Every structure is written in structure tokens, then in C-alpha cells.
């Protein structure tokens with residue numbers, strides 16, 4: 001149910017501490033000093049899960065999506081609007097947005113792996129965008145071809161996602177310029193943004209985009225060009241949302257029911273809500289507007305403490321593709337759109353850039369490995385739009401992935417999202433270097449103290465041992481901050497929405513150059529400050545037993561139920577591995593559970609196994625890898641019995657993967 005009931009403000013100590021830190025660092029109206037992220041193209045992923053996912057994106061998702069953009073005539077629409085071709089508009093009125101998103105993703109691919117043929121193809125599509133752009137800067141093929149007299153007449157009523165589509169063009173333009181240095185798409189984006197600014201603004205029309213996206217896009221365009229008018233226009237749209245007296249029908253569906261600075265509860269369409277929060281955080285970064293940040297904190301808490309699935313999925317109800325009430329988290333009817341999990345990552349990462357507390361990356365990681373990653377098949381050419389947490393294996397789009405959708409927001413979002421994932425791994429501010437994601441490879445970081453190369457060796461998320469070799473260009477003193485994930489502690493994620501049945505803090509181990517290191521742990525990081533010399537190593541051990549998770553008692557869908565997690569990965573059982581029956585499985589607390597890495601299964605995953613009463617074998621696979629072997633029953637939250645204490649309490653499993661741990665700490 002969508003509603004706009006006000007809620008009590010619940011500030012965590014994290015939120016308060018964050019505000020104190022940030023407010024001390026900025027003046028209202030001035031940009032905030034945020035953490036600088038190491039861009040994805042400077043983080044080379046050499047093997048493991050993310051290497052495979054990046055390959056699948058490059059070789060599966062993007063080529064398949066470009067082909068669908070062609071065959072569904074999405075690209076033809078631009079040629080027709082640009083009078084390069086005769087014809088009528090084909091498809092849904094917001095189909096332009098999919099092409100922009102796929103081109104954004106393809107441009108990211110170019111940055112990492114130059115490809116003259118792909119570059120030529122992209123330039124050809126951009127030429128069609130430019131042809132379709134009208135002389136005044138307007139660009140929307142549906143209206144240009146089919147409803148030229150109706151431009152901007154459907155913003156408030158019967159929305160056609162005109163400004164949403166434009167937002168994606170602008171974002172693609174800024175992104176394409178950032179990674180290629182070419183201005184062909186940027187020029188189209190600027191001309192379009194200027195046109196929007198000639199129609200909407202303080203002394204002009206006051207509507208807001210029916211689906212948020214334009215706000216963040218305009219701020220990104222400002223960052224790419226330095227042109228303040230784009231920041232001001234983005235700010236105008238954010239300020240205008242929910243403005244009193246503007247709307248006859250307040251609409252919590254699009255977060256337009258009250259000014260964003262007053263909002264405390266996350267409501268309405270989940271993707272819009274997450275993009276809205278991302279835009280607010282972007283604006284805070286540029287202005288230091290304290291009220292905006294306070295609202296972001298309240299909405300963060302509302303989202304992650306009361307309305308988030310264990311998988312990091314958000315948006316509980318199909319009705320309005322929306323957030324439900326607090327603790328309303330049904331499993332079989334979960335909506336949890338793939339785009340909403342991506343939106344939560346965008347929100348989380350911006351909050352982390354503002355205030356680098358590990359809690360934000362804990363949520364980012366949860367959404368990334370579970371809610372988002374399950375949205376795409378292992379090969380990269382099948383997609384879930386909704387991500388249920390229980391399935392009979394029979395009900396259409398909740399049970400099997402599709403190759404594409406009429407409304408293709410999710411596949412096209414996956415196209416542009418996966419390539420930037422390595423960009424979430426590292427960041428730096430002043431003399432602090434943050435390691436957020438554990439993934440094998442090499443990164444170059446340009447710190448104030450000089451360039452540093454980090455070489456990371458790990459089998460994460462299947463093995464919790466991480467070794468990083470530090471290679472500063474010259475000896476330099478700085479603090480290396482290794483993230484200690486919340487899943488190693490008593491709760492899998494901040495707050496009390498979920499807790500471990502074993503109620504144990506697993507503890508972690510850290511060594512520098514092979515010697516035990518006293519750790520300073522705070523804000524979700526273990527900090528080591530020293531003068532680093534080329535060849536120094538830091539090793540972290542994160543214990544990864546299989547752990548049972550319980551939900552807050554108010555989550556009635558999970559009353560008497562238990563879920564399984566190992567490291568950052570949430571598990572599910574599929575009928576395929578469980579005699580065709582996954583829904584009715586009962587897990588007793590006394591049942592021993594073990595994890596074993598299976599190289600040949602599902603691209604290489606750790607499988608959780610045990611013996612059910614009667615001797616039947618139980619097996620669970622990572623939730624993200626579900627439905628890759630055809631449809632079958634699937635379940636995340638199992639019925640629970642408690643005839644004995646969990647046997648995996650503090651137990652470290654022996655799920656060792658052969659590898660290159662020949663150095664210290666392993």
C-alpha cells in the first residue's frame with residue numbers, strides 16, 4: 001500500500017556522528033569534500049566472480065541488448081525522428097531511455113577494452129540521436145514522431161516519461177564524455193539540458209520529472225562541464241518536488257507528496273525513490289545543504305532498517321512497484337525490481353562518499369551480490385525484472401529470466417551498471433585509502449601522498465582471506481583502511497531488521513608483512529597507519545562459516561523462519577538440488593551445515609549442504625545463481641525448528657580453495 005503516513009524520526013548514532021563530522025567540514029552553499037573514488041577503469045579485475053560477470057556483460061548482456069534495441073526498432077525511432085528514414089514510432093513511449101542506457105554501458109566497455117568496431121557503432125547511434133534532436137534542443141522520438149503538438153503536455157497527467165528519457169540521454173552524454181573524451185554525445189546532452197532549462201525553472205514551468213533520473217544526470221553534466229546552470233536546474237527539480245501548492249493531488253507514488261527535505265519515510269515507487277535519494281545526495285555534495293543530508297539519513301534508515309529484504313532488494317509490492325509499510329516484506333510476492341537494487345547501490349555509494357562509514361558499503365555489498373546480481377543470468381543474456389524470495393517455479397516472470405522485456409528498464413540498467421562495479425572497490429580522502437570491495441586484481445590510486453598500486457589476491461566471496469600488496473611509487477605514510485563487513489559481527493547488516501541466530505561476533509585477523517597487527521577498528525574499517533614501502537603486504541582474514549539469519553519479529557512473513565548466509569552471499573534452495581521440493585524444507589537449528597566450493601557448478605560457487613531428518617540431502621546455492629538451470633521451486637526463508645543450538649556457532653568451515661596464498665597470513 002502506498003501512503004504518506006509521517007513516522008517518528010529515528011536517528012542512529014551513525015547518522016548523528018556522520019552529521020557532526022560532515023557539518024564540521026563544510027559551509028552551507030559550498031561543495032562538500034567527499035571521498036574520491038578510484039574509477040572503474042583503474043581497477044583491473046583479473047579473475048573470480050567479478051571477472052566472469054564483467055565478461056558476461058561485455059560478451060552477453062551488451063551485444064544482446066544492442067541487438068534488441070535494433071530488432072525492437074528502438075534505434076529506428078531515432079532515425080525516423082531525424083528524418084533519416086521513413087516510418088512510424090514503434091514500441092513504448094519511453095523506449096528511448098533503454099538505448100541511452102545501453103550506449104552508456106557500451107561506452108564504459110570501450111574505456112576498459114578499446115574496440116574500434118564498437119566505437120564506430122556507438123558513434124553511428126549517437127549520430128542518430130543528434131539527427132533526432134530538434135533545432136531547439138528537444139529530443140524525444142515518441143513525441144517528435146507521433147505527438148509533435150503534445151511536447152511537455154504530459155508531465156503531470158498521463159506521464160509519458162519524457163523528462164526521464166531526457167535524463168538518461170544527459171547521463172549517457174556526460175558518461176560518454178568522461179570515458180572517451182569525445183563531445184559528440186555531450187553536445188547533444190548540453191543542447192537538450194539547455195532546452196529543458198528554457199521550459200522549466202523558477203520563473204517558468206514548475207513541474208518535476210514524473211520518474212526521477214534527470215536530477216542526478218544534470219548534476220553529473222555540471223560535474224563534466226563545470227557549467228553551473230546545470231547544477232541549478234538539477235537543484236530546481238529537487239527543490240520543486242513536493243512543493244506546497246503546486247500539485248492538486250499529492251503523489252507519494254513519485255515522492256511528490258511533501259518537500260524532499262521534510263521526508264522521513266521511504267514511500268512509493270522504489271526505483272523513483274532510490275533515484276530521488278541519489279539525486280538529493282548529489283545535490284548535498286555540491287551545496288552542503290544540511291537539511292538535505294538530514295533527510296537522506298532519515299530515508300536511508302527507513303529503507304535499510306525497516307524496508308529492505310535480506311537480499312538488499314527493495315520495493316515489497318507489485319502494486320505501484322513500491323515500498324510497503326515498515327516490516328512488510330513478503331517473500332513469494334516480493335517485487336524487489338532489479339533497477340531498485342541498482343538504485344539502492346547508487347544511494348549507498350553517494351552516502352559513503354559523503355561520510356565513509358562501512359555501514360553504507362555493507363548495504364551496497366548486500367544489494368550487489370544478491371538483489372542486483374540475481375537480476376541477470378550467469379551468461380548475461382537473461383533477466384529478472386522482479387526478484388522473488390520464494391517461488392513455486394511456475395509463476396511466469398518470478399520463476400524464470402527472460403531475454404528482454406517490452407519495458408526493458410532492468411536489462412538496460414544492468415548494461416550500464418556491471419561495468420562500473422570495480423569503481424566501488426577503492427576510494428581515498430586526504431591520507432586515507434579505503435578498501436571497500438574484496439576482488440582480485442590491481443588498482444592504481446592517485447593519492448595526495450603520491451601514486452599507489454594495490455595488488456589484491458583473494459577468492460572472495462567464497463573465501464574470506466584477502467592479501468594486498470602495497471606498491472607506493474615512493475615510500476609514503478598513509479592510513480590503509482580495510483573494510484570489516486558487518487556480516488562478520490552479530491548482525492548481518494546495521495540495525496535490527498536481521499540478526500544471526502548464533503549471536504556471535506566472528507572476529508577478524510589482520511597481519512602486516514606477516515606479523516599480527518594491532519587493529520584500530522572504527523566506522524566499519526580496520527585502520528593501519530604506517531610508512532608504506534613497495535612490497536609491503538596486508539592480510540585480512542574474515543571467517544566465513546554458514547550462518548543462520550532471523551528476521552525482526554515484526555516481519556510476519558518470516559515468523560518461525562530462518563535464512564542462510566555465508567560471507568556476503570545469501571543462499572536459497574532450489575528444487576533441482578532438493579528432490580523438487582524447496583518450499584517445505586524445514587531446517588533444525590541443530591542440523592550441521594557445511595560449505596564446499598564447487599568449481600564446475602554455476603560458474604564456480606560455494607554450495608551449502610546438510611542432512612535433513614530422515615537422511616535426505618539438503619543443498620543451497622547462492623541466491624544470485626538461482627534459475628540458471630531451468631525453473632524449479634526456490635526458497636530463501638525456511639521453516640525453522642529448534643531442537644538444538646546452531647551447530648555452526650563460531651565454527652570455521654574448511655571451504656578452502658586452492659590458490660595463491662603463499663605469503664604471510666595464510
Ligand SMILES: [Zn+2]
Pocket residue numbers: 337338339340385408409410411413
Ligand atoms: Zn527495472
